[in-house]
Amino acid sequence: MHRSDDYKSLIDLINKTSYRHSTWQVFSDFVEMSAIAISNSVDWIHREDREKRYLEIINSYEKREQELFPEMFAHLINALEFEVITDGPTDILGQVFHELELHNKWKGQFFTPMNICEAMGMMVVGDKEQLIQEKGFITVNEPCAGSGAMVLGLAKAMKANKMNYCSQMVVTATDIDLKCVHMAYLQLALCGIPAVIIHGNTLTVKEWSRWYTPVYMLDGWIWRQHCGMTTVRTTDDERTKKSMDSNYSTNRELSGYEKNATNIEKAKTELVQFVIEGIEAVAESQDLTKIKKVKNTKKDSNIEQISIFDINF
Structure with missing residues (x-):
């Protein structure tokens, strides 16, 4: 330099x-x-x-x-x-x-x-x-x-x-x-x-x-x-x-982004809760079938995308 x-x-x-x-x-x-x-x-x-x-x-x-x-x-x-x-x-x-x-x-x-x-x-x-x-x-x-x-x-x-x-x-x-x-x-x-x-x-x-x-x-x-x-x-x-x-703000509302963003945030909250339930299931019983049962629960099909890592057990 x-x-x-x-x-x-x-x-x-x-x-x-x-x-x-x-x-x-x-x-x-x-x-x-x-x-x-x-x-x-x-x-x-x-x-x-x-x-x-x-x-x-x-x-x-x-x-x-x-x-x-x-x-x-x-x-x-x-x-x-x-x-x-x-x-x-x-x-x-x-x-x-x-x-x-x-x-x-x-x-x-x-x-x-x-x-x-x-x-x-x-x-x-x-x-x-x-x-x-x-x-x-x-x-x-x-x-x-x-x-x-x-x-x-x-x-x-x-x-x-x-x-x-x-x-x-x-x-x-x-x-x-x-x-x-x-x-x-x-x-x-x-x-x-x-x-x-x-x-x-x-x-x-x-x-x-x-x-x-x-x-x-x-x-x-x-x-x-x-x-x-x-x-x-x-x-x-x-x-x-x-x-x-x-x-x-008006343009976002007209495009439907605000509604979709709310759905995504709701789904993220549900997904975090799902992870917590899965961890608790392992801690209580060491039974992976409980996690698989929670994981296979269907989410709202109207949600386009969730920005979160895929979770695999």
Whole structure:
């Protein structure tokens, strides 16, 4: 990775702001406030809560300290732009994180080196050209996003293969660490990658918040491609669509989607209950015939589809 003057200036400014606060806190606050600033330009439904959080953070710093954060943001933009122009998208914040010695070996928080991400990107992108020709884009799912380096490595590989990573891929990236969510969101947003960054747990499929990059919103990806840990529509997506199109709810009702969605949710509830009954049957009697009897119970034949894994005993 090339080291621009802006990269070095970013590190210097973080260290300069750390005389009254810990370096860890300054870095975390910088990426969170920067992520909020970008998000609030395109995400209306979360704007009020995130603006409150922004003010809460910035007001914990003195005026002269506050003035340094926009400078950090400017240096990050310039450093990313330098890399994109000279070589391709790369992980600036991950490198800054390690250079500031913020990694913690006891927690195992070491971001994947960029050269490995680039190699994996080249291996993956080779067989995707046909899919892009047929569908127009590829979907990418990163279950442990970190700083977004894996996605940036793939974007760099796409650029090297004359593909447009700003329009020919859409990303779902998840991380359980909110700091990583902000880091990944910042870098993918500034590199112009359409993506939804989810603060969630991919093992339990629990989601706490989602962050839409500007390109994802402005290029209409929210209408074109669902992004999430499951195929189930999320409340945030639905609220966002309603805020963008006043006729959205009416159109859904006229198309019968609302009724069908209610039936699907009812069937999912019944299916979960069926699994519980099956487990209890095994625990009580170890008799699999009870499970088979429950499993063979007919469900509502009017339901078109249930987004849940098939269950086999």
